[in-house]
Amino acid sequence: MVIPVNTPLLAGNELKYLTECVTTGWISSDGPFVAKFEQEFSKYCHRNFGIAVSNGSAALDIALKALEIQAGDEVIMPTFTIISPAQSVTALGATPVLVDSDPHTWNMDVKLVEAKITSRTKAIVVVHIYGIPVDMDPIIALAKKYKLKIIEDAAQLHGQTYKGKSCGSFGDISTFSFYANKNITSGEGGMVLTDDKALAERCRKLRNLCFEPNQPRFVHHEIGWNYRISNLQAALAVAQLEQIEHFLTIKRSMGNFYQQKLAFLKEKGYQLPVIQTDASQNLYWVFGIVAPSETEKEALVKHLNEQKIGTRPFFWAMHEQPVFLKKGFFQNEQHPIAEKLARCGFYIPSGLGTSQEQLEKVVYQIEKYFA
Structure with a gap:
């Protein structure tokens, strides 16, 4: 038998909560486990607002658009990462500006970031790699100095801390993935976290096809995505978060x-x-x-x-x-x-x-x- 690189551990209330979804009929994105997961995960990461989405790449798409990254902008990010951050940046017509890795931690070398900043730079995407967080203090200092937004991709580091503070609690927006190989999983799934109420409302709108409040149901003034998470996925994630x-x-x-x-x-x-x-x-x-x-x-x-x-x-x-x-x-x-x-x-x-x-x-x- 093959020993896979990853095997999830489903030994808690996963089956109980999934059974509850089925027996109650709440399997869509309107189910109660979605709000419960958003509340409990954002609290765990010491953030005010959580917006659960279909996967980590969706979380990045929403985060960047919510921060109004657009064509002509530059976004600094590591070259050594999964393709998702660069894909999200280029999909908006913006340009990824790449930074090499630190040979010790394998994260983005923060000493190289300032030299990459230009008048077109609007944001820095920080991606924590494999188990050690990026050195955040210099990144935060640069963001303040140059008035840049920080998108913190903490997809791989549920539960990790930087100087005692939760990864996912830094910057303007943070994103997570709950793919099967992550520390907690919903099979597929993601989350956007922020402390900004207006930004959170914007993310919720983008997640749900940009339906407009106080407007006719199927009249749209902006393009968003169907990036909703199901109650089934959220139920699995709640059980995982408990452990x-x-x-x-x-x-x-x-x-x-x-x-x-x-x-x-x-x-x-x-x-x-x-x-x-x-x-x-x-x-x-x-x-x-x-x-x-x-x-x-x-x-x-x-x-x-x-x-x-x-x-x-x-x-x-x-x-x-x-x-x-x-x-x-x-x-x-x-x-x-x-x-x-x-x-x-x-x-x-x-x-x-x-x-x-x-x-x-x-x-x-x-x-x-x-x-």
Whole structure:
């Protein structure tokens, strides 16, 4: 049997709440679990307002449009991330301006951000990568200095903190994903969080096809999206949120196990995740490994896959994405740290449902490969 890179843990009230949805008939976006999830998750992240949506990419679309990012604007963001932030920026006709990675944390290198700011810059998209948050203090200082908006993509870091403050509580808007591999999941799903009431109302309108209050039902003055979340998804998410602290303990336990057992890889030129920074301890959303070369990564991954152990490559950097190069973006750009991470990085099984026996098998096969 294959050990997948991620297995969700559904051991709480998930079935109970889903059964309630079915027996009451509340399965659409109008069901009571949607509001309950919005209220409880925003409270957990110390935000005033939560707007549940269909997925994390939808959350980014809504966040950027709600902040009035438009054609001609520039938005600073990391090159090493999933495609969603850049896709959302370009869909509005704006231009993503890319920043290379910090070689230690794999996050956006905040020391490089100020040099990217121009008169057209309107916002910074901060994406917390793999378990360690971006250094937020310099980003907040730059946003104040240049009057920029901050969109905080905390999709991977439910429950993580930066200097004791919840990730997802920074900036003008924050976004989350609840995909099956996240710390809490609704299968698919997302959330927009903000402390601004007017901004929250704007996001709710954009989520729901821009239906106008106090207007005839099917008369629209603006284009939005059908990005609603269902009561079924929200019910699953509520049950997951009830277990979040237990989930975080599991994640850190897995990460600590791998750090101890795989420390020998560092002597062979491999890089393991940073254990902690001055601002936080690693949450190990995934346990990433960076090989000394692409060839060595491919050989180790091949061995693991042959032993039915799942792996997943790191993100491919935005400045090397064929779809953006075809559109004329990022011509001749080089971001060497992100390029190495993309080529040499991969992660190993660490889902919440991964058993101790499976973790030990992963370690055994990596040890066997080098033996």
